[in-house]
Amino acid sequence: MTEHVAISVVLPSRGRSERLYSLLESITETVSDLRGIEVVVLLDSDEDESYSRRDFGGLNCNFFTGEFGRTMGQLNQDCVSKAHGDVICFTNDDVIFRTSGWDEVLLNKVSLEPDSAYLMYPNDLFKGSRLCTFPIMNRKLLLENLDILPAAYLGAFMDLHIMDIFKAYHRGSRITYLEEMVCEHQHYRVDGKLLDDTYKKRRRFGDDERFIRLSTQRAEIVSRLEKVPLSRASFFGHDSIFQLLLGQAHSYWKLKLFVYMLARRVYKRATSYKA
Secondary structure, three states, rough: OOOOOOEEEEOOOOOOOHHHHHHHHHHHHHHHOHHEEEEEEEEEEEHHOOOOOOOOOOOEEEEEEOOOOOOHHHHHHHHHOOOOOOOOOOOOEEEEEEOOOHHHEEEEEHHHOOOOEEEEEEEOOOOOOHHHOOOOOEEHHHHHHHOEEEOOOOOOOOHHHHHHHHHHHHHOOOEEEEEEEEEEEEEOOOOOHOOOHHHHOOOOOHHHHHHHHHHHEEEEEHHHHHHOOOOOOOOOOOOOOOHHOOOOHHHHHHHHHHEEEHHHHHHHHEEEEEE
């Protein structure tokens, strides 16, 4: 363990040992200061032996295990609890770091923040600026507000949940898109040959309704962070999609989010009917 870890890259991994190794190698090859970074990898106990503990050029990589079947929210909370860095970078095992000295880029941006309540995210060459697919936040903020990472989410919507919070928090002024920090998301929707069992086993619409129901919780988080009373109207039911039109974010974001979720709901019902 280093005396001081500035950045913790955290991720759960399952069924992708070789892809994980490629990720770790890319971090080693691009980071400026190995002493200031750690990687926290969370594995399921039934797969622990399939991941060898290689040496990645002095990279401080810590493997932890837990029971199979935990939600993505629980996995992310566990990763944060095991991290030591001031800055938490959430990533996946299907990512490759491309930017040399990305840690310097990141820490320079963080040094400009007035406090710990910020959201940053890199350029993933897939969603780009549209979504914080790989959010970057302060560890102390997360430990004090674990509901930013709700345990309820099975395997999706964590990024949209976080972005919706920060779109409302001070009207989105604490969000920074790091276009120059490239973390390539090697997703099967970019390259169909990458489709594997890990992707196939995910429930495409499994978290849609949870995201809608948690809209009130997101409003409560924003109220808590801003230290102001919750002023959000509550005349819609907890599962009403119209809740997405409430809150403190800019109207464009709220309307965009509403249309996106409505389209997903319509598509889900249409495909279920055909099946």
